[in-house]
Amino acid sequence: MSSFSFSSSSPVSKFQWRANYNPQPNRPIVPFTLSLLRGNCYSWRLSCNLTQQHGLDFEESVEQDEIPQFLDFSAAEEPDMEKATIDAPCTTLRKKKRGEESLDDRFKLRNGKEVFEEKAYLVGVERKGDGECLFNIEESLEELEQLADTAGLMVVGSTYQKLASPNPRTYIGSGKVSEIKSAIHALDVETVIFDDELSPGQLRNLEKAFGGDVRVCDRTALILDIFNQRAATHEAALQVALAQMEYQLPRLTRMWTHLERQSGGQVKGMGEKQIEVDKRILRTQIGVLKKELESVRKHRKQYRSRRVAIPVPVVSLVGYTNAGKSTLLNQLTGANVLAENRLFATLDPTTRRVQMHNGKEFLLTDTVGFIQKLPTTLVAAFRATLEEISESCLLVHVVDISHPLANQQIEAVEKVMSELDVSSIPNLVVWNKVDRVDDPQKVKLEAEKSGDVICISALTGEGLDKFCNAVQEKLKDSMVWVEALLPFDKGDLLSTIHKVGMVKETEYTENGTLIRAHVPLRFAQLLKPMRHLVKDTSLCKER
Ligand SMILES: Nc1nc2c(ncn2[C@@H]2O[C@H](COP(=O)(O)OP(=O)(O)OP(=O)(O)O)[C@@H](O)[C@H]2O)c(=O)[nH]1
Numbered sequence: 145m146s147s148f149s150f151s152s153s154s155p156v157s158k159f160q161w162r163a164n165y166n167p168q169p170n171r172p173i174v175p176f177t178l179s180l181l182r183g184n185c186y187s188w189r190l191s192c193n194l195t196q197q198h199g200l201d202f203e204e205s206v207e208q209d210e211i212p213q214f215l216d217f218s219a220a221e222e223p224d225m226e227k228a229t230i231d232a233p234c235t236t237l238r239k240k241k242r243g244e245e246s247l248d249d250r251f252k253l254r255n256g257k258e259v260f261e262e263k264a265y266l267v268g269v270e271r272k273g274d275g276e277c278l279f280n281i282e283e284s285l286e287e288l289e290q291l292a293d294t295a296g297l298m299v300v301g302s303t304y305q306k307l308a309s310p311n312p313r314t315y316i317g318s319g320k321v322s323e324i325k326s327a328i329h330a331l332d333v334e335t336v337i338f339d340d341e342l343s344p345g346q347l348r349n350l351e352k353a354f355g356g357d358v359r360v361c362d363r364t365a366l367i368l369d370i371f372n373q374r375a376a377t378h379e380a381a382l383q384v385a386l387a388q389m390e391y392q393l394p395r396l397t398r399m400w401t402h403l404e405r406q407s408g409g410q411v412k413g414m415g416e417k418q419i420e421v422d423k424r425i426l427r428t429q430i431g432v433l434k435k436e437l438e439s440v441r442k443h444r445k446q447y448r449s450r451r452v453a454i455p456v457p458v459v460s461l462v463g464y465t466n467a468g469k470s471t472l473l474n475q476l477t478g479a480n481v482l483a484e485n486r487l488f489a490t491l492d493p494t495t496r497r498v499q500m501h502n503g504k505e506f507l508l509t510d511t512v513g514f515i516q517k518l519p520t521t522l523v524a525a526f527r528a529t530l531e532e533i534s535e536s537c538l539l540v541h542v543v544d545i546s547h548p549l550a551n552q553q554i555e556a557v558e559k560v561m562s563e564l565d566v567s568s569i570p571n572l573v574v575w576n577k578v579d580r581v582d583d584p585q586k587v588k589l590e591a592e593k594s595g596d597v598i599c600i601s602a603l604t605g606e607g608l609d610k611f612c613n614a615v616q617e618k619l620k621d622s623m624v625w626v627e628a629l630l631p632f633d634k635g636d637l638l639s640t641i642h643k644v645g646m647v648k649e650t651e652y653t654e655n656g657t658l659i660r661a662h663v664p665l666r667f668a669q670l671l672k673p674m675r676h677l678v679k680d681t682s683l684c685k686e687r
């Protein structure tokens with residue numbers, strides 16, 4: 145093994161590294177790993193570990209600001225170094241290909257809409273001694289990048305800072321603010337996104353510090369933006385609009401500052417007054433939205449109570465975003481719910497009937513995914529949609545077991561579930577995407593050991609029969625034991641019991657069919673008159 149390092153002034157990020165080994169005459173091509181990248185926007189240091197084989201000699205010395213001849217950064221499409229891993233301990237920047245980008249190229253089609261791909265720069269803070277965080281700062285920033293990508297932004301770089309406590313004025317320290325300002329100029333950044341929720345004051349101060357037309361936003365605003373783009377139903381659109389307005393209200397700042405500029409600063413305070421007017425307008429709009437939302441919810445409740453009249457147990461899929469909930473629903477029911485490798489593909493709940501091979505059935509509901517640092521405003525906004533969850537007989541927690549942060553994601557989901565007060569509903573854990581893990585056998589063994597876990601692949605269909613049986617077993621736990629005498633003209637009820645309940649015994653008597661079964665609670669209530677018949681005819685048996 146031999147290693148070397150060099151420095152350069154070209155901005156470059158770990159995501160954009162595509163290094164090419166430029167073969168020299170009489171030298172075989174040897175794969176090598178880029179192992180370390182340190183630096184800020186103007187200079188960086190790269191170390192490479194080279195497997196020294198075939199008598200290779202890598203003693204080229206590299207001058208400052210010079211890209212070594214055997215590393216060709218312009219050849220970004222070359223796949224040689226696709227898997228190169230580089231740690232970026234502090235700042236990462238993307239290398240742009242000069243003269244290649246036109247404004248037209250930056251209009252991208254997202255969810256059927258054409259959006260301008262703004263250039264974004266990500267900023268995070270790692271709190272020293274903060275044991276509460278499930279994800280470390282790099283993992284959290286990586287997820288933020290995925291969110292930015294889902295929202296249609298182009299991430300050109302990121303940075304983070306370790307702090308004992310955030311700066312009350314600017315969240316980050318003044319040195320970091322200057323560093324980001326330089327990056328903004330160097331990379332034509334249009335939006336700076338912070339990984340944590342910023343206070344209205346911090347937002348204002350940061351926008352002032354960065355100057356120009358740079359937009360500063362935080363994780364919450366970004367998620368709201370995604371939800372806004374994705375809301376497909378009227379209710380979801382209203383919920384998101386309401387959440388966005390409530391988020392904006394204390395943050396109204398820059399919209400009217402142009403009034404002060406236009407009047408040459410002579411009518412100072414004009415912008416301030418306008419902000420007050422604006423806030424009043426926003427408050428009125430919030431009121432209108434709330435009323436509209438209330439009426440939509442009333443309708444949905446009526447619809448749901450109609451569904452409640454059908455005594456089929458409801459099972460809800462919950463889990464981290466991108467875990468595979470919609471894929472599972474599609475696979476089991478043939479539904480055509482959008483399932484894609486993006487965060488928050490699903491916003492609106494979809495319910496479909498699952499028919500098992502043994503004739504049993506249950507309703508399966510797909511819901512909005514959860515995420516770490518899920519803003520409380522959003523949890524509240526989606527509480528109504530999440531009512532579907534709270535009224536289920538069983539919650540199926542879908543986990544992407546192939547994800548490197550599966551354990552942290554499980555914890556984040558459990559945290560949100562306890563916030564939603566649904567921890568008391570029986571639940572079943574499924575480890576999805578077993579087809580993607582390195583050692584499926586080991587994972588399956590682990591699942592078996594932990595008892596209540598089912599391994600599946602929603603994509604290939606592996607383990608789905610086992611999953612349905614486990615659902616059935618779990619549903620049985622939430623059912624009640626009944627003995628009822630069904631008159632012969634109630635044949636339809638009898639077949640429903642067979643579909644939704646677990647029948648233990650049927651006995652044909654001269655007065656009707658005596659049935660002993662576990663049935664959903666709601667159904668047991670429906671059977672009440674027929675349960676009395678059993679007592680009357682003294683056919684009651686010990687369970
Ligand atoms: N390899 C593999 N990929 C899967 C599996 N299940 C889902 N996926 C993929 O994972 C991605 C996300 O799947 P979705 O079903 O949209 O995930 P979701 O949980 O509904 O995500 P949100 O709606 O964003 O919360 C898609 O690209 C799926 O094709 C699986 O079992 N194996």
Ligand SMILES: [Mg+2]
Nearest residue numbers: 469470489490
């Ligand atoms: Mg989904």
